[in-house]
Amino acid sequence: MKRIIECVPNFSEGRDTDKIEKIVTSFREKEGVRLLDYQRDHDHNRLVVTIVGEPGALKPALLEAIGTAIELIDMRKHQGQHPRMGAIDVVPFIPIRKITMEEAVDISKQVAREASEKYELPVFLYEESATQPNRKNLASIRKGQFEGMAEKIRAPEWAPDFGPSKIHPTAGATAVGARMPLVAFNVNLDSDNLEIADQIAKRVRHTNGGLPYCKALGIALKERGIVQVSMNMTDYTKTALYRSFELIKTEAGRHGVNVVGSEIVGLVPMGALIDTAVYYLGIEDFSIEQVLEYRIME
């Protein structure tokens, strides 16, 4: 695989194993598509699938899975803790290798258009693919959820980007878009004071004047008796992991608190860690082409 895009479709079915397997099967044994992971959650009643592949191979597999989900999931009967507006709730595309964000946006629009035409599904474009500023954020699109969408979508300002201006009777509506990979990066402090983690989180995160592409919250790790600055790094190419790490160290100093470790939850692109190594070792003129595994993938 030379050009690789990742896709993390979220389906509104986290309980029925038979239905889950039928949806996921579209991503199995397809040339140029790799199923990396799928996680079902009973309480959320949601299925999160992670696939990677060449854009040309990923598209038909996705359209097939979307068709299966429309057939099997009836949102009128769906209950779960996670906010959702459709059977295929959201389909993010993430450029991984030799694909620009512009190309990822293009691919997301192609899938959005084809899915809307094939299944009479209303589709909203979000994140980098958004056509209006108030559609960048998935939460604003999804506000009101499946139950409120029947009404919301009839308002001219909420006309979908593709498909009919009415929800699909059983599958609701879908959001499709392109975004950078998320890195879930948490930094641990040698304190049990949640207030301190919260204050540091505020200084680090973008919404309070901190680092761009950094969302942060203070949380308590009760079992360990420590607190943590829990972050979502939304574009590691613009705000590197080491920058948030070093800033947290500095801010922790104000409170007489030390950083005692960190964790990365789930998958992380190689580049996020390589950038970090290059920074700390001060490696001059380093190119990703020097990484053996990067070359092997060519």
Added chain:
Amino acid sequence: MKRIIECVPNFSEGRDTDKIEKIVTSFREKEGVRLLDYQRDHDHNRLVVTIVGEPGALKPALLEAIGTAIELIDMRKHQGQHPRMGAIDVVPFIPIRKITMEEAVDISKQVAREASEKYELPVFLYEESATQPNRKNLASIRKGQFEGMAEKIRAPEWAPDFGPSKIHPTAGATAVGARMPLVAFNVNLDSDNLEIADQIAKRVRHTNGGLPYCKALGIALKERGIVQVSMNMTDYTKTALYRSFELIKTEAGRHGVNVVGSEIVGLVPMGALIDTAVYYLGIEDFSIEQVLEYRIME
């Protein structure tokens, strides 16, 4: 490709483009084999090829290239600055992915045996594949070079591991073995005093009581007016890059000198940089399985 081994055969032909292309062609367009790089050097009169692949696919391609080199290279006419004892001077195998060192040793022995039988070529096993302690080091095997080998190989203590106890008349002898990947890692100092770089190199390298798996020399970067501790890290899984970097920083402090950067020359395994990032960020319980590109290669 799931299981990947690297091989860096060195051939004694760095001048004749036609012959070089004929040797290299064995590694082109072979299923399961990827030609990453080949570098010819006129003064050394030597060709260094870097290939990766699945062991089963790499072996026949290598045997084919060895056959071509035996056909095309006549060591009786070979001149060059680099020490050499054969047309196929040395064939190191390096485990990269889902291959243990023991398996790499096995593969090296299979290739050594098959090449010796097919081409009546004497082959010495070296590094991890060595059968005697004094054959671990390639330099001891190669001492005397092609010209001295006709005599040397008749001594019982220098009987080859495979093949006849006499050199191949035109192709000499070959060393085959398995080793860990080398990382060429150089650390720059803000000083023009070569003596300081030399002293630091001595304290860092293994032969003078420093870090295992670290070879180091002081060198002057005349154009930049600075000196450098130039290292070969021979097993980054045992002596990580950050350890030599931090030790050089500490030792530089004795001389009132600062580390001002570093460089990695050529290819580096992803793991060497990821270990470094994990160290500096203090990431707990990190697994290589969390690296997206690692998973994609499955």
